[in-house]
Amino acid sequence: MRRSRFNQGKRRYKRKFRGSKPRGSKPYSGKPHHGKSFATEDTNHTIEHRIAFLGNPNVGKSSIFNILTGSHQHVGNWPGKTVEKKEGHFLLSDEYFSLIDLPGAYSLSAHSEEELITRQYVVEERPDLVCAIVDATRLERTSYIALQALELTDNIALIVNMMDLAEKENIQIDKHKLEKLLGIPILLVSAFDNSSIIRIKKFLYDALHTEKYTFRPAYLLYSQKLETMINSVSRQIENREILRDYPTRWLSIKVLEADKWVISKLEEEYVLDDIFNKIEKLKKSVNFDPADEIPKRKYRALKDIVKKSVIGIEDFKEKVSDKVDKVVMHKFWGYPILILIYVAFFLITFYASGPIINGLDYLLSYFSDIVRGWLVAVSSPTFLTSLIVDGILAGIGAVLLFIPIIIIFYILIAVMEDSGYLARSAYLMDIVLGKFGLQGTAFLSMVMGLGCNVTGILAARTIKSDRDRISMILTNSFIPCAATLGVVAFLTGIFFKTKPWFAALLMLILYALSFLLVFLSSMFFRLFLGKSDTMPLIIEIPEYRLPRIRNIFYLTWERAGIFIKKAGTFIFIASIVIWFVSNVPYGVSTEYSIAGYIGRGLAFITEPLFGFDWRMVIPLLFGIAAKEVVISALSILGLLTVAWTTPQIISFLVFQMTYAPCFATLAIIKSETKSWKMTAIGFFYPLIVTSLITAAVYHILLLFL
Amino acid sequence: MNTMSNKFSLADSTVNSIVQVEKITSGQKARRFLADLGVLEGVKLRILKNDVGPILIEVKATRVAIGRGIAQKIEVTT
Numbered sequence: 001m002r003r004s005r006f007n008q009g010k011r012r013y014k015r016k017f018r019g020s021k022p023r024g025s026k027p028y029s030g031k032p033h034h035g036k037s038f039a040t041e042d043t044n045h046t047i048e049h050r051i052a053f054l055g056n057p058n059v060g061k062s063s064i065f066n067i068l069t070g071s072h073q074h075v076g077n078w079p080g081k082t083v084e085k086k087e088g089h090f091l092l093s094d095e096y097f098s099l100i101d102l103p104g105a106y107s108l109s110a111h112s113e114e115e116l117i118t119r120q121y122v123v124e125e126r127p128d129l130v131c132a133i134v135d136a137t138r139l140e141r142t143s144y145i146a147l148q149a150l151e152l153t154d155n156i157a158l159i160v161n162m163m164d165l166a167e168k169e170n171i172q173i174d175k176h177k178l179e180k181l182l183g184i185p186i187l188l189v190s191a192f193d194n195s196s197i198i199r200i201k202k203f204l205y206d207a208l209h210t211e212k213y214t215f216r217p218a219y220l221l222y223s224q225k226l227e228t229m230i231n232s233v234s235r236q237i238e239n240r241e242i243l244r245d246y247p248t249r250w251l252s253i254k255v256l257e258a259d260k261w262v263i264s265k266l267e268e269e270y271v272l273d274d275i276f277n278k279i280e281k282l283k284k285s286v287n288f289d290p291a292d293e294i295p296k297r298k299y300r301a302l303k304d305i306v307k308k309s310v311i312g313i314e315d316f317k318e319k320v321s322d323k324v325d326k327v328v329m330h331k332f333w334g335y336p337i338l339i340l341i342y343v344a345f346f347l348i349t350f351y352a353s354g355p356i357i358n359g360l361d362y363l364l365s366y367f368s369d370i371v372r373g374w375l376v377a378v379s380s381p382t383f384l385t386s387l388i389v390d391g392i393l394a395g396i397g398a399v400l401l402f403i404p405i406i407i408i409f410y411i412l413i414a415v416m417e418d419s420g421y422l423a424r425s426a427y428l429m430d431i432v433l434g435k436f437g438l439q440g441t442a443f444l445s446m447v448m449g450l451g452c453n454v455t456g457i458l459a460a461r462t463i464k465s466d467r468d469r470i471s472m473i474l475t476n477s478f479i480p481c482a483a484t485l486g487v488v489a490f491l492t493g494i495f496f497k498t499k500p501w502f503a504a505l506l507m508l509i510l511y512a513l514s515f516l517l518v519f520l521s522s523m524f525f526r527l528f529l530g531k532s533d534t535m536p537l538i539i540e541i542p543e544y545r546l547p548r549i550r551n552i553f554y555l556t557w558e559r560a561g562i563f564i565k566k567a568g569t570f571i572f573i574a575s576i577v578i579w580f581v582s583n584v585p586y587g588v589s590t591e592y593s594i595a596g597y598i599g600r601g602l603a604f605i606t607e608p609l610f611g612f613d614w615r616m617v618i619p620l621l622f623g624i625a626a627k628e629v630v631i632s633a634l635s636i637l638g639l640l641t642v643a644w645t646t647p648q649i650i651s652f653l654v655f656q657m658t659y660a661p662c663f664a665t666l667a668i669i670k671s672e673t674k675s676w677k678m679t680a681i682g683f684f685y686p687l688i689v690t691s692l693i694t695a696a697v698y699h700i701l702l703l704f705l
Numbered sequence: 706m707n708t709m710s711n712k713f714s715l716a717d718s719t720v721n722s723i724v725q726v727e728k729i730t731s732g733q734k735a736r737r738f739l740a741d742l743g744v745l746e747g748v749k750l751r752i753l754k755n756d757v758g759p760i761l762i763e764v765k766a767t768r769v770a771i772g773r774g775i776a777q778k779i780e781v782t783t
Contacts, residue, residue: 106741107737109741111738137766138765138767140743140765141743141764144741144743257737258733292740292745295740296745296746296747299740315749316723321768322753322763325754329754331757331758427758427759427761427770428758430758430770430772440759537759537770538735538738538739538771538772538775539759539770540742540770541769542768543768
């Protein structure tokens with residue numbers, strides 16, 4: 001029989017637990033989710049197990065996911081949500097293990113989309129195994145979410161990661177004791193040991209084939225007062241029609257915890273006023289709030305479990321991290337260090353990618369010359385030759401040339417992130433950004449935006465407050481991305497060749513102006529976005545760690561991948577469109593092409609306002625498609641050899657810094673806000689603001705120069 | 706009424722001292738999130754930094770930065 005082996009184990013397992021926990025009337029709906037076979041009917045050995053990884057941020061959850069799945073992973077979005085969904089798989093003894101890396105969360109309450117997704121997945125999708133990952137050096141805190149998951153599912157195992165660090169701190173964990181206390185299989189591991197991959201795989205295999213392990217998840221009993229309340233809610237909702245997949249006890253606990261999602265769902269069927277009245281009465285008379293009491297009891301239970309199974313935990317021991325932070329996070333010294341690190345970061349990005357880009361550029365032009373020669377040799381029509389060489393190949397070139405700078409940029413970001421510095425810079429910047437009403441987490445989105453606005457906007461997902469998030473999405477295109485930096489550096493280099501100090505100063509001023517625009521606009525948007533949920537800053541500052549090459553590789557791969565997939569596609573298409581509008585009708589000079597007509601039309605406005613003639617307008621127009629093409633458009637139009645007036649140069653530089661998001665950025669604004677209105681604002685707001693500023697700058701300069 | 710005067714807010718605590726959380730008077734949402742990170746009544750914290758900006762504490766072997774506004778709503782004792 002095809003599924004016999006697996007299902008047998010499952011049934012045995014089920015029998016073992018029926019009744020071990022007082023959950024709803026029907027703890028298992030018997031949905032045929034598990035043991036799904038994707039092989040043909042004839043093969044009887046390929047079974048799919050679905051495993052979900054769950055855990056706090058900074059416990060190495062993604063590292064474990066990455067080492068297990070390697071290249072067999074796929075990053076997408078949860079349907080309809082702006083939360084990343086990571087899936088992958090591995091094979092072990094002919095069985096297919098499909099893994100899902102649930103978003104990092106601190107608990108299973110419904111305060112963030114991440115938490116909601118996590119618990120919905122665990123209950124509604126019924127993975128065959130939920131694997132909670134915790135940090136051995138912080139067992140108590142990081143197990144909180146695992147303890148919550150124990151109330152939600154029986155199919156749960158625990159991986160205690162970072163055992164290497166725990167050993168260094170002389171923390172000893174009694175695995176068997178812990179297994180006994182929690183009632184679930186446990187693996188102690190250090191993800192970066194060479195043997196870890198096979199140990200984790202084997203552990204997951206054994207946990208799924210329950211012959212080896214017995215699951216008897218600990219059943220956390222609360223205080224008598226709470227238990228009475230839980231039971232009374234349970235009785236009321238026992239025979240419910242909705243949320244049948246969720247354990248009754250868990251729902252009752254959530255009702256007492258004032259979980260909005262659960263309450264609103266249950267209220268579709270029940271009137272829960274009685275319960276709320278009771279809670280209110282308790283709060284008033286004996287100052288007892290179940291919403292506070294439940295987490296307190298959970299932590300108390302955890303403390304007890306840790307006390308019984310772990311030795312060597314020293315409270316409040318000063319670690320190396322603390323000593324380093326005395327300087328790095330110092331109220332004064334922290335800032336010069338921050339500036340130094342970020343300046344170094346940009347210099348490295350710039351100088352390390354330079355030679356690679358030049359080499360690549362040489363190869364590309366060499367290659368396109370070969371293609372051109374070959375096309376001419378087969379006497380292809382000049383129209384086709386131009387389309388292939390100047391359109392398609394140039395488009396591929398524009399994407400390729402950009403990849404080195406993006407990769408180096410995100411490698412360095414990953415180094416900062418994995419070492420723990422990124423969180424610290426967010427902390428330091430919180431103090432500065434707070435003056436503009438923004439939180440430190442917005443800084444991460446800005447830094448990412450310096451690479452590519454698409455990733456910057458995606459990074460805004462970490463911003464807790466909706467209002468701040470929307471305003472960061474809308475203002476991110478003010479942040480000059482690497483492509484814009486390329487244009488600025490190139491143009492200042494050409495125009496102020498004799499005055500390098502002036503070029504540098506000008507660039508600094510332009511960057512400062514961009515950031516000022518971000519800050520002021522956020523304040524401006526706040527007036528319209530209202531005083532929505534201002535979540536106060538509460539962030540975890542991870543310990544300093546030596547960056548791991550594997551982590552850096554995956555982090556870079558993911559982000560650079562976004563650029564290549566999203567931005568790359570747009571740049572490529574944009575290049576072909578640009579070729580088209582500047583070459584049709586074919587054979588005429590650019591002035592009389594489609595682009596020429598548009599440029600000359602727009603010049604009626606731009607010439608008096610900013611001093612841009614029709615030729616200067618065209619590159620900017622193309623820049624809306626993709627900023628990468630501005631330089632090549634300038635050179636094609638012969639603008640790099642003509643004399644510009646100083647007001648024209650500065651006006652052009654000011655304008656092109658912030659005038660509009662590119663197509664890829666617009667697409668991501670749309671997908672992240674799910675609103676055409678916001679997308680329109682995201683486009684027209686920078687355009688209008690930049691136009692006003694540029695016009696002012698240009699006319700002031702005309703007065704003096 | 707409790708006339709003991711040793712209760713003070715986390716925002717007023719001194720660096721390197723170890724304090725115990727007595728009461729959190731913030732809104733439900735922030736209280737829950739603090740609890741998720743291990744900051745709740747009865748728990749001991751060590752103050753790592755408290756000058757400008759968010760207060761940095763150590764709780765259950767984890768470093769957590771807490772905005773000054775919310776820290777003012779966390780009552781602690783030594």
